[in-house]
Amino acid sequence: MKRTTTLTGLALTAALALTACGGTAEDPDASTSASATSTGTASAAASPSSTGSASEGMNGGGMHHHPDGGPPPAGIEPAAGPAYPVGTTVTLTADHMPGMQGAEATITGAFDTTAYSVTYTPTTGGEPVVDHRWVVHEELQDPAEPPLESGTQVVLEAEHMAGMQGAEATIESSTDETVYMVDLTMDGIQMTNHQWVVDSEIQPAR
Known part of the structure; x- marks a missing residue:
C-alpha cells in the first residue's frame, strides 16, 4: 500500500507541474507555443482557437491566423501570367503552420511584389514571432524601394494575426x-484568402 500511495503522489505532482507550464486563462496563447526540431520541422499539432482561427507553428510562436485573410493590400499589382492562375487547385508544400504542408488549396489571388520573412514582437506582448512568412512590401509602413535588405527595421501594417499590425x-x-x-x-x-504563399511553396494538385 505504501508503494501504491507513493506512485500516485508522484503522478499527481507531475500532472500539476505540466499544468503550470501550459499557460493560464488570461494568457491562452502561452499553451499553444510550438517547437521545431533541428531540421526545422514543426513538432506541435494545430488546433482551433476559441474563435475558430488556425494556430501557426514554427514561424508563428503560437499565434493565431484570422480564418478570413480579407482583401489584398492596397497598391499590390496582380501578377501577369502566374504559374498558378486564380481558380487553380494546388497542393501546398509550405509548412508555415502545422497541417499546411500537403494541404489542397485553391488560388484566390496572384500578385507581383516582394515578400519578406520577418521577426517581430506582437503589440499584444509575448514572445517574438521568429521568421514569419510572409508579409509583402505593401504591408509595410512607409517602406523604402524594394527589395529591403536583411536586417532592415520596419513597422508592419499586416493584420494576419492579432498583435501584428503596428x-x-x-x-x-x-x-x-x-x-x-x-x-x-x-x-x-x-x-x-490566406496570405501568403509563394511559387516555390506550391505544386500542382495531386
Whole structure:
C-alpha cells in the first residue's frame, strides 16, 4: 500500500507541474507555443482557437491566423501570367503552420511584389514571432524601394494575426517570387484568402 500511495503522489505532482507550464486563462496563447526540431520541422499539432482561427507553428510562436485573410493590400499589382492562375487547385508544400504542408488549396489571388520573412514582437506582448512568412512590401509602413535588405527595421501594417499590425519587425529575407492568396481547409478549419504563399511553396494538385 505504501508503494501504491507513493506512485500516485508522484503522478499527481507531475500532472500539476505540466499544468503550470501550459499557460493560464488570461494568457491562452502561452499553451499553444510550438517547437521545431533541428531540421526545422514543426513538432506541435494545430488546433482551433476559441474563435475558430488556425494556430501557426514554427514561424508563428503560437499565434493565431484570422480564418478570413480579407482583401489584398492596397497598391499590390496582380501578377501577369502566374504559374498558378486564380481558380487553380494546388497542393501546398509550405509548412508555415502545422497541417499546411500537403494541404489542397485553391488560388484566390496572384500578385507581383516582394515578400519578406520577418521577426517581430506582437503589440499584444509575448514572445517574438521568429521568421514569419510572409508579409509583402505593401504591408509595410512607409517602406523604402524594394527589395529591403536583411536586417532592415520596419513597422508592419499586416493584420494576419492579432498583435501584428503596428509591430516593429526585422527583415530576415526576401523573395521576388509570385505571391498567392489561397483558400484551404486545414485541420477542419476553413481558411479564406490566406496570405501568403509563394511559387516555390506550391505544386500542382495531386
